[in-house]
Structure formats: structure tokens, C-alpha cells
Amino acid sequence: MSRLLEGVRVLESAMLFNGDTLGTLLADLGADVIKVESPGMGDYLRGFLGQITPQHSPAHIQVNKNKRSITLDLRRDEGRALFYELLSTADVFVDGFAGDACTKLGIGYAQQQAAKPDIVYCQYSGYGSEGPLASMPTHGQMTNALAGAVPVEMGPDGLVRQVQTPDYLGGTTSGGEGTAAGAVHAAFHVAAALFQRERTGEGCFLDAAASDAVIAQAWIAVTYNLNRDRVTDHATMPRTEQGDSGSAFYQFYEARDGRFLLFCATEPKFWRGFCLAVDRADLIDRLDASGPFDFGFGLLGLRRELQKIFHTRDADEWVALALTHHVPLTRANRLRDLLDDPHVRARGILVEDEHPLAGPFTYVGEAVRVQGQPWELRRPAPTLGQHTDELLAEIGHGPQDVAALRAAKIV
Numbered sequence: 001m002s003r004l005l006e007g008v009r010v011l012e013s014a015m016l017f018n019g020d021t022l023g024t025l026l027a028d029l030g031a032d033v034i035k036v037e038s039p040g041m042g043d044y045l046r047g048f049l050g051q052i053t054p055q056h057s058p059a060h061i062q063v064n065k066n067k068r069s070i071t072l073d074l075r076r077d078e079g080r081a082l083f084y085e086l087l088s089t090a091d092v093f094v095d096g097f098a099g100d101a102c103t104k105l106g107i108g109y110a111q112q113q114a115a116k117p118d119i120v121y122c123q124y125s126g127y128g129s130e131g132p133l134a135s136m137p138t139h140g141q142m143t144n145a146l147a148g149a150v151p152v153e154m155g156p157d158g159l160v161r162q163v164q165t166p167d168y169l170g171g172t173t174s175g176g177e178g179t180a181a182g183a184v185h186a187a188f189h190v191a192a193a194l195f196q197r198e199r200t201g202e203g204c205f206l207d208a209a210a211s212d213a214v215i216a217q218a219w220i221a222v223t224y225n226l227n228r229d230r231v232t233d234h235a236t237m238p239r240t241e242q243g244d245s246g247s248a249f250y251q252f253y254e255a256r257d258g259r260f261l262l263f264c265a266t267e268p269k270f271w272r273g274f275c276l277a278v279d280r281a282d283l284i285d286r287l288d289a290s291g292p293f294d295f296g297f298g299l300l301g302l303r304r305e306l307q308k309i310f311h312t313r314d315a316d317e318w319v320a321l322a323l324t325h326h327v328p329l330t331r332a333n334r335l336r337d338l339l340d341d342p343h344v345r346a347r348g349i350l351v352e353d354e355h356p357l358a359g360p361f362t363y364v365g366e367a368v369r370v371q372g373q374p375w376e377l378r379r380p381a382p383t384l385g386q387h388t389d390e391l392l393a394e395i396g397h398g399p400q401d402v403a404a405l406r407a408a409k410i411v
Contacts, residue, residue, distance in 0.1 A: 002370035006030035008194065011086060012067070012094040013107070014124075015043045018138075018210060019096015020063040021183035022124050026092070026190060027066035028366050028375070034090075034391060035064065035382065036083065039071040039409060042384040055383065056358040064381035065363065070392070071385035071411050074105045078410045083107055084115055085395045091197075092190055095123040099135035109205045118203040120193040124186045126178070128209030143178030143210035149218070168225050169238070175218030182210035238295055248296035248303045249287060252332055259315035260332040263306070266293040270327055277325040278309055348375055355380045385411065 008031040012023040020043065027033040037043055043064070046055040070086075073079035087093070093112060095102045102108045102123075109121045123129045126138025127146065136142075144150050149172040155161040165171045175181060186208035193204050215222055224237075231237070238247070249266045265271040268289040275284045286302055288294040296302065310318065315331055322329035331341065338344050339362070351363045357380075365375035388411050392402050405411045 002028070002366060002373040002375065003030040004370060004373075005191070005194075008032070008092065009090045010034065010092040010094060011036055011083075011090045012096070013102060014094055014096020016045050016048075016096075017059070017063065017179035018124050018126065018182065019094050020045060021179055022096070022122065022186045022190075022208075023067060023094050024063050024065055025183055025187040026094075027378075029187075029191075031092070033067040034086065034387075035067045035069045036074075036086070037069055037071050037384060039073055039385065039411060042069070042071065046384070052355075052358040052361075056355065056381075058361075061355055061358055061361055061381045062364060066378045067382060068379065068387035068391060069382035069385055070388045073410050074107060076410060078405070078408070080106050082392070082395075082397075082405075082410070086391065087112060087116055087119070089395065090116075090119070091194065092120045092122065095121065096125070097123075098125040098127070098137050099129075113203065113205075116203070118197055118201060120190060120197060120203050120206070122186055122190050122193075122206040122208060124182060124206075124208040124210075126210050128212065129207045131209075138210070141178075143182070144172075144175075144214055146211045147175060147178070147214035147218075148172045149175055149178075149214050167221065168228060169221040170218075171221050171225060172214055172218040174221050175214035175216070178210035178214050181217045182208055182213035185213045185216060236291070236293070246297070246303070248299040248306065249293075250295055251303060251306075253307055253310040255313060255315040255318055256311050257314040259337075261310060261315055261318055262330050262332045263310075264328040266295055268293075273325045274327045277321055277327065280309065351375060351377070353377045357383075 005026060008026070010023065010026050010031045010033040012019055012033055013036045014020050014023060023033045023035065035043065043060070045063070046057060046060045049057050049059050051057055052061070072082055074083060100108060103111065109123070112119050112121060126143045127133040127136055133146070141150050148167075151163050151165040151167075151171070151173070152160050153163050165173050186206065189206050189208065193206060197203055238250070247266075249271060250264050251262075253261050253263055255261055265274050268287060271287040272284050275281055283302070283305070286299065287296065313321070318329060319331060321327070331337070333341055339350060344350060348369070349365050349367065351365045353361055353363055355361045363377060389402050392405070392411070397405070402411070
């Protein structure tokens with residue numbers, strides 16, 4: 001956990017992946033994220049998608065880490081009053097619901113703005129707060145499906161099945177999983193809104209849609225697919241049509257130990273350096289050096305020759321050679337290889353830690369490193385209402401007051 005947002009307080013009203021993921025990204029940046037939950041049920045992600053121990057799903061442990069939880073019955077005046085006391089101490093509100101759910105509870109943007117004009121309010125849902133589908137609840141691949149990132153066809157058995165995309169450069173399938181993609185864009189805009197507020201004193205309303213984020217993340221494929229007929233010179237564009245023989249110089253190869261490598265020596269300087277490093281100067285002229293780079297399409301014989309060469313060393317030896325000779329090449333890891341990959345380990349994106357109730361757990365950390373602020377787990381994902389007493393005490397409610405609120409089932 002870095003400290004870039006230290007001193008920023010976020011109230012999060014969300015369940016499942018969208019708002020939860022946005023909240024944990026802000027918490028990873030040092031914000032004090034308070035998860036406002038309903039008594040009794042709360043965020044049912046705790047009991048959904050597998051259990052390590054009861055009410056501790058892997059998704060909950062990851063996506064609600066570094067947060068505190070308070071339970072408030074927002075359908076009752078007393079619960080809303082406590083919410084607005086908390087809001088007076090907050091900088092950001094995360095609304096993880098579709099449509100006007102928060103407005104119906106009395107805590108929508110207009111209502112919050114009246115009480116706290118400088119609030120940064122971010123509604124992050126599958127399809128956003130405007131448009132024909134704004135009130136649609138979304139699950140899983142729905143956001144990717146709307147963005148064209150889940151290509152399907154009718155199978156010979158009469159059932160629909162997912163297929164490889166026919167779109168150039170992978171189409172919007174390159175945009176990533178919708179809820180995670182949208183959370184990154186939402187967090188970026190929250191940080192920018194806080195900067196604007198620092199300069200102007202003004203809050204704002206942010207409308208984030210996971211479906212939009214998938215398209216934005218896949219901007220390269222989207223741009224080239226939607227403008228492809230306008231391109232007059234295709235010579236420097238990669239060919240990805242099905243059935244194409246593929247590139248020789250930008251290609252996957254198998255190493256001697258059975259691990260795979262992605263070799264990307266498309267520029268003359270890289271190809272020449274590789275050929276000299278493996279004592280195959282006779283291959284240098286196989287790359288067309290008349291332009292800035294060559295994909296080497298159709299050179300099946302060269303691909304076979306390169307595969308023979310790559311079978312002479314183990315993957316780690318190839319990586320060492322590539323570093324020495326400045327050749328673009330990497331291990332093509334499988335997911336299970338990540339914990340053992342020395343570069344992934346050095347980056348610290350995967351962190352082994354201990355959850356007090358669920359035990360050992362592998363966390364996904366921050367994707368950006370901040371100098372002098374290594375990622376660390378500040379708080380494990382909270383149990384429902386775990387910090388209710390603590391948070392109420394922070395806004396001036398003593399033990400007797402809290403006991404009365406609990407007896408009345410307000411908290």
C-alpha cells in the first residue's frame with residue numbers, strides 16, 4: 001500500500017466487483033476506505049464464489065482488503081443521519097450500484113451535494129448512469145458482451161458457444177475483464193477530481209461504465225478495426241487473419257525445457273544482434289532491412305529453423321542471452337508460473353500474506369510502484385460491520401450510544 005492518497009477518506013456503498021474493486025484500488029493508494037454496509041447481509045461477495053473459511057471468499061479477501069466496514073440501516077432516518085455524519089468527514093463517495101439505488105436511499109449525488117458541495121461522487125456500474133441500459137443490473141461478462149468482447153456463434157449441437165474473435169488485432173477482447181478495467185479508469189478519474197478540487201474547491205459527479213472501459217482499454221484494436229478501410233498503406237501493419245502463416249520474427253517458440261518464449265526481433269538491429277549471438281550470421285539477410293521493421297510473414301522455413309535454434313537452450317538461458325545482447329524476448333508464462341518468475345517476484349505485484357481468519361493468501365498488489373512506499377497489506381478484508389464501533393466513536397458516539405443503536409438495529 002502506497003501513501004499517495006493518505007489523508008483522503010472514501011465512503012464506499014457497493015457489493016460485488018465494480019465498486020468493490022474501485023474502493024480497493026483507492027485503499028491501495030493509502031485512502032481510508034470505509035465500506036458502508038447494510039446490517040445482516042452486507043456485501044454478499046463474502047459468501048460467493050468459493051470459501052476458504054466461512055464468509056471469506058478469495059474474491060472478498062482480495063477486493064475488500066485495506067478497508068473498514070460499518071453497518072448502517074440507510075432505510076431509516078437514524079441510519080441516514082449517521083451516514084451524513086460520516087459524509088462530513090469524507091472526500092469521496094463510491095456508488096457501486098446501477099440506476100438510482102442510492103438516490104432512493106436518500107444518499108444520491110444531488111442529496112450528498114446539498115450536504116457537502118465538494119464531495120467527489122463516483123458511480124461505477126456495468127453500463128454507467130446514463131443511456132438506455134443505465135438501470136440494468138450487470139453480472140460477469142455482461143459488460144464485455146456489450147463491448148463486443150465475447151464473440152459467440154451457434155454450434156453444430158444447437159447451443160451457442162464462445163469462439164475466437166474474427167476482428168483484427170483481437171478486437172475488444174484485448175480490453176480485459178470489464179469490472180477490473182473500469183475500476184482502473186474510475187480510480188484515475190477520482191484522483192484527477194481530487195486534484196481539481198484542491199485547485200478549485202469544487203466536487204463533481206463521475207459516471208464510470210465497465211463497458212466503456214473495455215472499449216477504451218482495447219483502443220488499438222478498436223481504432224484499427226473501425227478505421228481499417230481508411231488506411232491506404234498496409235505494409236507496416238501486422239497480419240492476423242485466421243489461416244495466415246504468421247510472423248517469423250514476432251513469434252512464440254518452445255525452449256529446450258518445454259517452456260515457451262515470445263521472440264520479437266522485428267527490427268534489423270535486434271535481428272542482427274540475435275543472429276550474431278547464436279552464431280548464425282547466415283540468417284541476417286532473411287530480414288528485410290529496407291524498412292524500420294519486418295514481421296517476416298510467410299517464412300515457414302525460417303520459423304522451423306528458428307524453432308530448432310530455440311530447442312538448443314532452456315528458457316532461462318535464452319532470457320539471459322537476450323539481456324546480454326539486447327534482444328526483445330520474454331518467457332511466455334502460464335498463470336501457475338507467475339509465483340516463480342524472478343521478474344514478477346521482484347516487481348512485488350503478487351504478495352504472500354496471512355489473513356487472520358482465512359489463513360495464508362496470495363494477494364494481487366499495486367501495478368505501479370511508488371519509490372520508498374512498497375506495497376503492504378494495511379488491513380485484511382473486514383468482516384461485516386467489524387469497525388462499526390470504531391468508526392462511530394470517531395464521529396463522537398460513545399459506547400452507550402452505540403449500544404442503543406445496535407439494540408435498535410440501526411447498526
